[in-house]
Amino acid sequence: xxxxxxxxxxxxxxxxxxxxxxxxxxxxxxxxxxxxxxxxxxxxxxxxxxxxxxxxxxxxxxxxxxxxxxxxxxxxxxxxxxxxxxxxxxxxxxxxxxxxxxxxxxxxxxxxxxxxxxxxxxxxxxxxxxxxxxxxxxxxxxxxxxxxxxxxxxxxxxxxxxxxxxxxxxxxxxxxxxxxxxxxxxxxxxxxxxxxxxxxxxxxxxxxxxxxxxxxxxxxxxxxxxxxxxxxxxxxxxxxxxxxxxxxxxxxxxxxxxxxxxxxxxxxxxxxxxxxxxxxxxxxxxxxxxxxxxxxxxxxxxxxxxxxxxxxxxxxxxxxxxxxxxxxxxxxxxxxxxxxxxxxxxxxxxxxxxxxxxxxxxxxxxxxxxxxxxxxxxxxxxxxxxxxxxxxxxxxxxxxxxxxxxxxxxxxxxxxxxxxxxxxxxxxxx
Amino acid sequence: xxxxxxxxxxxxxxxxxxxxxxxxxxxxxxxxxxxxxxxxxxxxxxxxxxxxxxxxxxxxxxxxxxxxxxxxxxxxxxxxxxxxxxxxxxxxxxxxxxxxxxxxxxxxxxxxxxxxxxxxxx
Numbered sequence: 001x002x003x004x005x006x007x008x009x010x011x012x013x014x015x016x017x018x019x020x021x022x023x024x025x026x027x028x029x030x031x032x033x034x035x036x037x038x039x040x041x042x043x044x045x046x047x048x049x050x051x052x053x054x055x056x057x058x059x060x061x062x063x064x065x066x067x068x069x070x071x072x073x074x075x076x077x078x079x080x081x082x083x084x085x086x087x088x089x090x091x092x093x094x095x096x097x098x099x100x101x102x103x104x105x106x107x108x109x110x111x112x113x114x115x116x117x118x119x120x121x122x123x124x125x126x127x128x129x130x131x132x133x134x135x136x137x138x139x140x141x142x143x144x145x146x147x148x149x150x151x152x153x154x155x156x157x158x159x160x161x162x163x164x165x166x167x168x169x170x171x172x173x174x175x176x177x178x179x180x181x182x183x184x185x186x187x188x189x190x191x192x193x194x195x196x197x198x199x200x201x202x203x204x205x206x207x208x209x210x211x212x213x214x215x216x217x218x219x220x221x222x223x224x225x226x227x228x229x230x231x232x233x234x235x236x237x238x239x240x241x242x243x244x245x246x247x248x249x250x251x252x253x254x255x256x257x258x259x260x261x262x263x264x265x266x267x268x269x270x271x272x273x274x275x276x277x278x279x280x281x282x283x284x285x286x287x288x289x290x291x292x293x294x295x296x297x298x299x300x301x302x303x304x305x306x307x308x309x310x311x312x313x314x315x316x317x318x319x320x321x322x323x324x325x326x327x328x329x330x331x332x333x334x335x336x337x338x339x340x341x342x343x344x345x346x347x348x349x350x351x352x353x354x355x356x357x358x359x360x361x362x363x364x365x366x367x368x369x370x371x372x373x374x375x376x377x378x379x380x381x382x383x384x385x386x387x388x389x390x391x392x393x394x395x396x397x398x399x400x401x402x403x404x405x406x407x408x409x410x411x412x413x414x415x416x417x418x419x420x421x422x423x424x425x426x427x428x429x430x
Numbered sequence: 431x432x433x434x435x436x437x438x439x440x441x442x443x444x445x446x447x448x449x450x451x452x453x454x455x456x457x458x459x460x461x462x463x464x465x466x467x468x469x470x471x472x473x474x475x476x477x478x479x480x481x482x483x484x485x486x487x488x489x490x491x492x493x494x495x496x497x498x499x500x501x502x503x504x505x506x507x508x509x510x511x512x513x514x515x516x517x518x519x520x521x522x523x524x525x526x527x528x529x530x531x532x533x534x535x536x537x538x539x540x541x542x543x544x545x546x547x548x549x550x551x552x
Binding site for chain 2: 382423429
């Protein structure tokens with residue numbers, strides 16, 4: 001670390017200690033009816049902030065799910081070092097007082113009439129709708145694949161939930177013990193936490209090395225396009241690291257079918273379908289909007305984000321251009337990048353500040369720059385803290401942490417810091 | 431880091447540590463009170479603070495060094511995970527917590543022990 005870098009870091013640390021809140025949050029006395037569809041990370045964070053900023057508003061949150069999962073922790077469960085219980089919480093613990101929780105899913109969005117209908121048949125009208133439904137994992141789009149296969153016959157997938165991530169950890173351990181060929185990759189479309197497929201590849205490599213079994217396993221990463229990561233400097237770094245760790249890469253390979261009995265995976269490639277034998281495969285499913293969103297007028301009507309039903313939204317304000325009283329936040333938002341909990345942390349204040357300003361008669365000013373973060377775990381005990389914006393610029397929050405260097409301090413943030421920050425975000429305090 | 435203010439840090443620590451946060455605050459206040467009492471005792475007896483201070487610094491330093499290598503294990507990483515100067519710096523900062531506790535405890539114990547020695551002589 002250069003001396004100058006150290007001093008800048010020290011100054012930044014000092015500023016944390018001395019700093020006070022730059023600006024007090026604005027409030028609005030509006031009695032607007034605000035409906036939040038979804039009680040995931042974005043939905044709960046929105047509810048918490050809005051409850052404090054709009055004390056007279058009627059705020060309703062709609063979600064059938066009772067359990068809440070800390071999804072950024074699924075990688076550590078898949079690594080076999082966290083338990084499923086460490087990433088499982090209850091939504092009721094985070095619903096703010098004064099917010100009504102309708103325990104049903106949204107069955108129908110009717111933005112032309114400013115209302116939603118729940119799966120229990122209840123119609124709820126709104127003045128403002130905040131869509132934070134999250135997304136659907138579409139395992140069925142891979143022929144022969146099913147969630148129930150995870151943990152069996154060498155099939156892993158950390159995305160499906162805590163128990164499946166745990167089963168994936170066992171599958172990785174069995175693979176390392178038995179040896180053979182391990183396949184990794186990602187789907188072609190938009191996905192949440194695009195770093196996770198790379199992380200689980202690095203983790204498998206690291207675990208095999210630490211057990212002296214690296215020579216017994218062959219690791220292959222099947223990238224969906226000509227790069228392993230969409231941000232150029234990160235792509236260069238990961239490509240270099242893969243080469244250094246003897247992890248082979250196939251470019252423009254997209255998983256389309258799997259035969260668990262024969263242990264074969266078929267990929268769509270530029271030169272036609274190619275079938276690869278495997279002893280272990282980590283499956284990342286294609287992702288799309290939930291059915292209720294897909295069936296509504298809310299998604300993009302054309303362009304790259306239309307096919308999977310991502311909601312049309314201005315990328316700076318997350319406001320729907322055709323329905324100005326509708327906002328999309330979190331995974332469901334049809335904006336470039338932005339499908340991580342870290343994105344939610346920056347999206348929520350923008351939407352809330354603008355909503356509060358608008359209902360208070362002021363001009364909305366807040367802008368989201370596309371901030372996304374990926375603590376790229378590259379082994380047990382080391383990570384790269386990668387943060388970037390819409391344009392793919394690296395925008396490190398901590399000037400003393402090199403985003404492209406494997407550091408324990410980045411691992412420290414991942415393993416010890418993120419869960420607390422996430423919970424504080426759910427309560428609208430971070 | 432513009433969003434990292436004291437309020438945010440408090441809530442992140444509170445959500446990370448739960449009730450342990452207040453346990454640590456109580457321990458810190460207790461140690462502070464004990465240090466003040468120890469200093470007052472030394473002054474009352476007109477005893478030089480050099481011995482308890484040196485002992486506290488040595489004990490605190492040794493504890494900090496030992497814990498610097500244990501901090502990575504606390505994060506489920508291996509003891510050899512500290513790869514860069516910034517890693518070592520942060521490990522030392524964390525290790526200063528047990529180092530400070532041990533150093534403070536040693537200072538207080540020696541300060542009150544000197545009080546007992548003075549009382550025995552008198």
